[in-house]
Amino acid sequence: MLSSHIKKTGNSLEKTEKGSWVMKYIISGILGAAALGLMATAASAGTLEDVKAKGFLQCGVSTGLAGFSAPNDKGDWQGLDVDFCRAVAAAIFGDGTKVKFTPLSAKERFTALQSGEIDMLSRNTTWTINRDTALGLNFVGVTYYDGQGFMINAKKLPGVNSALQLSGAAVCVQTGTTTELNLADYFKANKMEYSPVVFEKLEEVDAAYDAGRCDVYTTDQSGLYGIRLKLSSPDDHVVLPEIISKEPLGPAVRQGDDKWYHIVKWVYFGLLTAEELGITQANVEEMKASGNPEIKRVLGTEADTKIGTDLGLGNDWVVNIVKAVGNYGEVFERNVGQGSPLKIARGINALWTKGGLQYAPPIR
Amino acid sequence: MSQDIGYVRTEMALPQPAPLRERGPLAWMRKNLFANPFDSALTIVGLVIVAMILPPLFNWAIVNAQWTGTDRTFCATVAQGGIQPDGWSGACWAFVKAKFGQFMFGRYPLDERWRVILVAIMFVALLVPLLIPRVPRKGLNAVLFFLVLPVVSYFLLIGGVFGLPHVETPLWGGLLVTLTLSFVGIVVSLPVGILLALGRRSKMPVVKMLCVIFIETVRGVPLITVLFMASVMLPLFLPAGVSFDKFLRALIGVSLFASAYMAEVVRGGLQAIPKGQYEGADSLGLSYWQKMGLIVLPQALKLVIPGIVNTFIGMFKDTSLVYIISMFDLLGVVRQNFSDAAWASPQTPASGLVFAALVFWIFCFGMSRYSIFMERRLDTGHKR
Numbered sequence: 001m002l003s004s005h006i007k008k009t010g011n012s013l014e015k016t017e018k019g020s021w022v023m024k025y026i027i028s029g030i031l032g033a034a035a036l037g038l039m040a041t042a043a044s045a046g047t048l049e050d051v052k053a054k055g056f057l058q059c060g061v062s063t064g065l066a067g068f069s070a071p072n073d074k075g076d077w078q079g080l081d082v083d084f085c086r087a088v089a090a091a092i093f094g095d096g097t098k099v100k101f102t103p104l105s106a107k108e109r110f111t112a113l114q115s116g117e118i119d120m121l122s123r124n125t126t127w128t129i130n131r132d133t134a135l136g137l138n139f140v141g142v143t144y145y146d147g148q149g150f151m152i153n154a155k156k157l158p159g160v161n162s163a164l165q166l167s168g169a170a171v172c173v174q175t176g177t178t179t180e181l182n183l184a185d186y187f188k189a190n191k192m193e194y195s196p197v198v199f200e201k202l203e204e205v206d207a208a209y210d211a212g213r214c215d216v217y218t219t220d221q222s223g224l225y226g227i228r229l230k231l232s233s234p235d236d237h238v239v240l241p242e243i244i245s246k247e248p249l250g251p252a253v254r255q256g257d258d259k260w261y262h263i264v265k266w267v268y269f270g271l272l273t274a275e276e277l278g279i280t281q282a283n284v285e286e287m288k289a290s291g292n293p294e295i296k297r298v299l300g301t302e303a304d305t306k307i308g309t310d311l312g313l314g315n316d317w318v319v320n321i322v323k324a325v326g327n328y329g330e331v332f333e334r335n336v337g338q339g340s341p342l343k344i345a346r347g348i349n350a351l352w353t354k355g356g357l358q359y360a361p362p363i364r
Numbered sequence: 365m366s367q368d369i370g371y372v373r374t375e376m377a378l379p380q381p382a383p384l385r386e387r388g389p390l391a392w393m394r395k396n397l398f399a400n401p402f403d404s405a406l407t408i409v410g411l412v413i414v415a416m417i418l419p420p421l422f423n424w425a426i427v428n429a430q431w432t433g434t435d436r437t438f439c440a441t442v443a444q445g446g447i448q449p450d451g452w453s454g455a456c457w458a459f460v461k462a463k464f465g466q467f468m469f470g471r472y473p474l475d476e477r478w479r480v481i482l483v484a485i486m487f488v489a490l491l492v493p494l495l496i497p498r499v500p501r502k503g504l505n506a507v508l509f510f511l512v513l514p515v516v517s518y519f520l521l522i523g524g525v526f527g528l529p530h531v532e533t534p535l536w537g538g539l540l541v542t543l544t545l546s547f548v549g550i551v552v553s554l555p556v557g558i559l560l561a562l563g564r565r566s567k568m569p570v571v572k573m574l575c576v577i578f579i580e581t582v583r584g585v586p587l588i589t590v591l592f593m594a595s596v597m598l599p600l601f602l603p604a605g606v607s608f609d610k611f612l613r614a615l616i617g618v619s620l621f622a623s624a625y626m627a628e629v630v631r632g633g634l635q636a637i638p639k640g641q642y643e644g645a646d647s648l649g650l651s652y653w654q655k656m657g658l659i660v661l662p663q664a665l666k667l668v669i670p671g672i673v674n675t676f677i678g679m680f681k682d683t684s685l686v687y688i689i690s691m692f693d694l695l696g697v698v699r700q701n702f703s704d705a706a707w708a709s710p711q712t713p714a715s716g717l718v719f720a721a722l723v724f725w726i727f728c729f730g731m732s733r734y735s736i737f738m739e740r741r742l743d744t745g746h747k748r
Contacts, residue, residue: 064703
């Protein structure tokens with residue numbers, strides 16, 4: 001009797017979910033006010049101590065987004081966001097399995113963090129100033145640099161290899177999202193015409209694009225690769241290089257607990273540093289014997305090191321992380337990169353040494 | 365002589381079969397399908413539509429379907445990065461097969477699933493005799509089903525006692541959640557709904573007002589709002605760290621909701637009973653509860669069986685709304701698994717949804733047929 005009330009049901013792509021502006025302001029207002037009230041209680045309890053006492057980490061993930069958090073055949077969660085939770089658990093307990101996942105919809109995610117239902121949020125959430133301040137969150141870093149991109153049907157638009165050549169195209173887009181607004185801005189700024197073909201639900205957008213009702217599909221770029229897998233002739237479709245919006249996705253924790261914030265943040269940096277130094281899941285044990293002072297510092301094999309204990313963890317925290325999930329590069333390739341069906345290129349998510357944006361401050 | 369009269373028969377004429385044009389499949393077709401030009405046209409149009417839909421559907425679901433496989437390559441064409449020939453289109457039952465455990469139990473731990481199966485066996489073993497009128501000992505059966513079974517199921521499913529490992533409700537999912545939600549909703553909503561309906565027709569102003577307020581408030585708010593408030597806003601009002609189970613919140617929300625609708629269905633039945641029945645009961649000196657329990661309700665409930673079952677079926681399907689509070693009923697789990705990149709293919713969503721539709725249909729159709737059976741059985745007059 002009420003089924004018609006289901007409005008938004010995310011599936012592959014519930015990414016940065018940008019509801020209508022009005023709704024967004026109302027919700028953030030309510031949540032912000034509530035966060036202020038709750039912050040005092042949240043701040044007094046040390047999250048690390050709570051987590052250790054519980055014996056597991058409670059981590060909020062998305063309800064299902066290909067490559068970031070999705071259940072596999074056995075029902076275990078897997079994905080980039082999920083592996084980050086495992087890495088934090090490994091750093092704390094030396095065991096990447098001591099983590100419980102709470103699947104959260106886009107609307108629930110901030111409340112769940114503020115109310116203490118989860119210890120950290122690792123759910124393809126875009127880092128914005130509003131969320132950092134008014135919502136009372138602290139983003140620890142950017143585990144995936146995403147942005148709105150375009151996918152075109154190369155058979156219908158031969159010779160197009162840049163979004164600037166899309167003038168006059170019919171563009172499929174989900175309505176009521178910032179994706180739709182970004183699209184309008186981009187075409188207006190570049191003085192191009194387009195006809196939007198809008199749908200309420202992502203499945204409808206997918207189907208319309210596959211049926212050829214529009215030439216161009218726009219949404220966050222990581223999602224475009226997931227959608228391409230579901231098209232009837234994926235090889236005809238090309239993701240264009242242009243990114244028209246910044247969507248830095250990263251894990252977040254509650255404000256007011258610096259110790260916990262540092263742990264989650266340095267787990268992220270630890271993953272990056274391990275990749276930079278060539279420490280992998282396979283060779284981490286051999287690397288412990290390495291004479292390289294930098295590696296010794298990171299792996300905690302240096303005499304009298306206090307790097308891990310200062311953080312509130314064991315000195316072998318990076319060893320535990322890498323043993324559990326591998327380094328950042330391995331996590332990326334396994335979940336969204338060449339080792340996965342999505343086959344997303346590293347692009348700007350490569351290390352800074354390889355021309356990307358992933359950069360970790362020194363561990364010393 | 366009478367025996368010489370040729371035209372007097374001495375024995376009864378044998379009954380003749382009806383003329384050919386009145387019997388056999390041809391006559392049936394002429395009567396039911398081609399009685400007049402309009403009927404004939406409709407029949408032909410209908411046949412054409414069936415002929416257009418059925419063979420492709422059959423091909424998709426059976427002939428071309430992929431029954432086995434370990435990942436998306438089995439359900440994708442070569443151009444899509446799979447092994448099927450180009451232009452192939454068939455159901456991906458391999459996906460349903462690989463995820464079947466999840467569809468039934470959600471992420472309930474593999475080693476503990478026997479507990480769910482045990483509960484399911486007990487449920488069926490107690491429900492079936494309860495539904496068949498001929499089987500004796502209905503009283504004992506009902507006590508076991510409505511009082512003992514829920515308690516036993518609770519301990520079996522949740523665990524944490526008698527050496528059973530604790531299984532938190534966030535790990536529940538699939539058909540387990542669908543059936544638990546709708547079973548509890550059905551069992552709670554019928555008695556509560558009857559009480560609310562009686563309360564609404566009561567002559568006691570306070571009782572009447574409370575019932576009216578409850579019914580109208582709950583009916584005036586969409587279920588999705590109730591669930592969303594319970595899941596998102598409630599934790600903000602509770603002190604940090606204090607939370608009570610999300611599944612329980614959904615159970616309460618669904619039960620209250622169904623009760624309000626049930627109350628209105630039952631009220632319809634109460635109002636259909638002629639005043640003479642009430643007055644007759646009063647003149648016999650029956651108390652209020654005797655009057656209701658012996659005279660009015662048996663007639664009223666019988667009248668509204670279709671409405672009651674309609675509410676049950678609606679609620680069974682509405683349980684899918686718990687998806688928005690990140691709980692995964694059968695449909696939710698199916699949709700969640702579309703995001704598994706290892707199975708993403710053009711055929712996966714359709715196959716998963718067809719499977720979910722089939723399961724929902726089996727349950728709803730079962731309820732519907734049983735309600736028709738009960739209607740016929742309880743039909744003691746008033747034939748129209």
